[in-house]
Amino acid sequence: MQLTIDLTDRDVLVAGSDTMARQAVRRYRNAGAVVHRISVPSAAACDGLLARRPFLVAVVDDGDAGWLPLVEGCKEAGIPVAFEPPAGEEGHVTLVGGGPGALDLLTVGALDALRDADVVFYDRLAPYQELADLTSAELVDVGKQPGHHKVTQRDIEKLMVEAALLGKNVVRLKGGDPYVFGRGGEEVAACVAADVPVRVVSGVTSAISVPAAAGIPVTHREVSRMFTVVSGHAPLTDKEHLHLAGLGGTIVVLMGIGTLPQLAAGLRRAGMNADMPMAVVERGYRPGQRTTIADLGTIETAATGCSNPAVLVIGEVVRVAEANRNHAQASAELSRLAASLLEA
Ligand code: SAH
Numbered sequence: 001m002q003l004t005i006d007l008t009d010r011d012v013l014v015a016g017s018d019t020m021a022r023q024a025v026r027r028y029r030n031a032g033a034v035v036h037r038i039s040v041p042s043a044a045a046c047d048g049l050l051a052r053r054p055f056l057v058a059v060v061d062d063g064d065a066g067w068l069p070l071v072e073g074c075k076e077a078g079i080p081v082a083f084e085p086p087a088g089e090e091g092h093v094t095l096v097g098g099g100p101g102a103l104d105l106l107t108v109g110a111l112d113a114l115r116d117a118d119v120v121f122y123d124r125l126a127p128y129q130e131l132a133d134l135t136s137a138e139l140v141d142v143g144k145q146p147g148h149h150k151v152t153q154r155d156i157e158k159l160m161v162e163a164a165l166l167g168k169n170v171v172r173l174k175g176g177d178p179y180v181f182g183r184g185g186e187e188v189a190a191c192v193a194a195d196v197p198v199r200v201v202s203g204v205t206s207a208i209s210v211p212a213a214a215g216i217p218v219t220h221r222e223v224s225r226m227f228t229v230v231s232g233h234a235p236l237t238d239k240e241h242l243h244l245a246g247l248g249g250t251i252v253v254l255m256g257i258g259t260l261p262q263l264a265a266g267l268r269r270a271g272m273n274a275d276m277p278m279a280v281v282e283r284g285y286r287p288g289q290r291t292t293i294a295d296l297g298t299i300e301t302a303a304t305g306c307s308n309p310a311v312l313v314i315g316e317v318v319r320v321a322e323a324n325r326n327h328a329q330a331s332a333e334l335s336r337l338a339a340s341l342l343e344a
Helices: 018-030 043-051 065-077 108-115 153-165 184-193 206-213 238-247 260-269 317-343
Strands: 011-015 034-038 056-060 081-084 093-097 119-122 138-141 170-174 198-201 227-231 250-254 277-282 290-295 310-314
Touching: 011 018, 011 043, 018 034, 018 056, 034 043, 043 065, 056 065, 065 081, 093 108, 093 153, 093 184, 108 170, 108 198, 119 153, 153 170, 153 184, 184 198, 206 250, 206 277, 206 310, 227 238, 238 260, 260 310, 277 317, 290 317, 310 317
Parallel strands: 011 034, 011 056, 056 081, 093 170, 093 198, 119 138, 119 170, 227 250
Antiparallel strands: 250 310, 277 290, 277 310
């Protein structure tokens, strides 16, 4: 259960060891509460604090059974108690896949890691706008705009490692999944080399979810039984075009706007039909999401105004989305017609 209560200027007593309660303390302070602390259970101190009737008592699960009398005391006095998870072991890094940018595509694991963080290094493709509501951690934008790197990859790795070595819990929040064109492997290696404990929380990759946002399934029975995810960061070679065209499945391209003309021409040279459907899905799950559908022969002109971030989809599955859309439109029209006939 999750409750939202306005805590502005309310007295909140946070009970729990300093290390394990540090994030709960920050969360309540950020919510505007006046935080009072007790870090070691003591009957006399607890009685004294309860006598002042705090609005809420937050008990952090620091493993000390000595907090039980405090919980009992609250019950007797009718003071609500919130049980808080402890801060995780200090000084580790968690690489978190943030999904394509929609809050509801963040995993439970991602939310837990964010709650446990002291500092978050985030990218522009991660759902960063809502971060302040999800974590009390310090937020550091290391986002890279296409073309110019704001903070270099090596510097990001250094920042992460240094923060963890200082005892902070670090979240590296990335768009989509950390291991899909996310340089997650390098960041894990940097932590391992520095003896910093590191783990990875997988995320929902844009390679699947952004086509889905446009109604395109990357596989579909009897239409496509495979999908290949390709980086369009640099143009593909003719050998790669040949292999891709030869597979006969769906092709999903990330970072592909800049090389779209070369890709379309290369696949045509490799024997793919010019009428193979192709979609460009821009800004999936964000304001201004837009889908442009054309075919391999016409996409270059159709997608002239398209910009990053975008996912390209090449394959017959694009028709499935069109068929579903047409079906939905036809049903809506049929309902309107039926309603007007009934009225008449
Ligand atoms: N690790 C990420 C991909 C990083 S590469 C993942 O798994 O999704 C960055 C590329 O991802 C962008 O250039 C774009 O092609 C794609 N992308 C990520 N989020 C997107 C979104 N919301 N809409 C469209 N494309 C997106």
